[in-house]
Amino acid sequence: MSNDSTPEKINPAIGAMLLQAREWLAHEHSLFRSLNIEPILIGKGKATFAVDVPGKYADADGAIHGGFITTIIDSIFGLCVFTALEELKPIATINLRTDYIGQLEPGERVLCNAECISVNDEVAYVNGDVKTQKGNDLIAMGSGAFMVGTRGIAKGSRL
DSSP states (O other): OOSSSSOOOOOHHHHHHHHHHHHHHHHTOTTGGGSOOEEEEEETTEEEEEEEOOGGGBOTTSSBOHHHHHHHHHHHHHHHHHHHOSSOOOEEEEEEEEEEOSOOOTTOEEEEEEEEEEEETTEEEEEEEEEETTTOOEEEEEEEEEEESOOOOOTTOOO
16 A cells, blocks of 8 residues: 555556446345445445345344354455456465454444555455444454465356
8 A cells, every 4th residue: 555645546447347246246146135235335355345134043032143254254355356456366275363352233334444455465464444434343353364366266257
C-alpha cells in the first residue's frame, strides 16, 4: 500500500473477478445463498461485507455456531487477499485463527471486516473481525495466512 494520500486502485481484472465471486457466493454456493451478502467496502487490501445470520446455524442453546462464523471469516478474508494482488492468482487458506468474543443471535446482520496487511513470499496475511451491524458489538476476531499462486482448480472441474 502506498504511503501517500492517494488511494491505490484495484486491478480491474481483480475487481471484475470479485464481482463474479460475489454473484457466485450469493446465488450458486449452497451456504451463502441465504445470507444476503452485500459488499460495503472493497479497496486495495481491504474488504467489508454485510451478512445475514439465519437461525438454522444456531446451536442447541440458540447461539450461532462458531463454525458458521469461521466460514464467513475465511471466505471474506480470502476475497480480501484478491484485492491486494496485482494479478489474479489462485489462493488457499493455510492458517486461520478465530477468537470468539461474543455470542451472535439468529436473525442478526453482521459486518465482516478484513485487511490484507502483507503479501510476502507468496503468502498473504489478513486480520479482521466480525461485528453486529446494528450495535457494533464485537463477535469474533481473526487472522489468517493464505498461499498465493496455488495450482487452482483443474479445467472442467466444478466448484
